[in-house]
Amino acid sequence: MQMTISTSERAQVLTQALPYIKQYSGKIVVIKYGGNAMVSDQLKSAVMEDIVLLSTVGIKVVLVHGGGPEINEVLEKIGKEPKFIGGLRYTDRETMDVVQMVLAGKVNKGLVQLIEQNGGRAIGLCGLDGGMIKAVKMKGEHDLGLVGDITSVDVTLIRNCLDSGTIPVIATIAAGEDGEEVYNINADIAAAQIAASLGAEKFVLMTDVRGLLADKDNEDSLISVVNVSDVPRLKRQGIIKGGMIPKVDCCVEAVRRGVKRTHIIDGRIEHSILIEMLTDEGIGTMFL
Numbered sequence: 001m002q003m004t005i006s007t008s009e010r011a012q013v014l015t016q017a018l019p020y021i022k023q024y025s026g027k028i029v030v031i032k033y034g035g036n037a038m039v040s041d042q043l044k045s046a047v048m049e050d051i052v053l054l055s056t057v058g059i060k061v062v063l064v065h066g067g068g069p070e071i072n073e074v075l076e077k078i079g080k081e082p083k084f085i086g087g088l089r090y091t092d093r094e095t096m097d098v099v100q101m102v103l104a105g106k107v108n109k110g111l112v113q114l115i116e117q118n119g120g121r122a123i124g125l126c127g128l129d130g131g132m133i134k135a136v137k138m139k140g141e142h143d144l145g146l147v148g149d150i151t152s153v154d155v156t157l158i159r160n161c162l163d164s165g166t167i168p169v170i171a172t173i174a175a176g177e178d179g180e181e182v183y184n185i186n187a188d189i190a191a192a193q194i195a196a197s198l199g200a201e202k203f204v205l206m207t208d209v210r211g212l213l214a215d216k217d218n219e220d221s222l223i224s225v226v227n228v229s230d231v232p233r234l235k236r237q238g239i240i241k242g243g244m245i246p247k248v249d250c251c252v253e254a255v256r257r258g259v260k261r262t263h264i265i266d267g268r269i270e271h272s273i274l275i276e277m278l279t280d281e282g283i284g285t286m287f288l
Contacts, residue, residue: 037267148183
């Protein structure tokens, strides 16, 4: 269904956006990009347009991305079954080679190219560049192979990019503390830690859900604002559960470490980033 927007409505949209543009100009916004918005070409294009627009009006955008489906695709091509334990990818050495090749190569440079096509300037980086992300092997009840826990984030290289008006596009692969291993890092966790280390104004997590729902079966039950102190209660009530728990934990961690506001938004909606950032209504769940 095509929606027609009158000239006066367009003007209203622009005037509503102006105070937000002023508020965020010169500030850092970290966007974690993944899920369905990475698969559909139409959504992908809308995301890149949003990022370029934000960058053009002076907002310093950092794009951190996943790439699960593409990794699975390549693994299947080489006859290797993707294996997950408790939602995290089991990463043996062969899988790690594929993760590095697909994430830091094909996916990362593909996003850089899309941003450039939309009139932006971007540079593709991964956690190995400039010692950006260091990690140790993740310890837990299950051995996940070469999956890492972040020990340090050095944002010097990211700041250099932002200061020169370039959008850094980051694949979340980390160097081992020993300098020898390379680790696969969960992109949500890495993005939240990068946002905290940069002292970002906002951290936006794109997902395949509307946000936090009071009733998971009713999309109209969206909870627009959550205070981080309410999160334990919402977990006890079963409102935050399953795959939402680690995403909410990332948002809470970012806020506790100084990020002003974090958002979980629906990447399936075109231009959801602009709607969340530059309108009064917003679109997802904001944590503060």
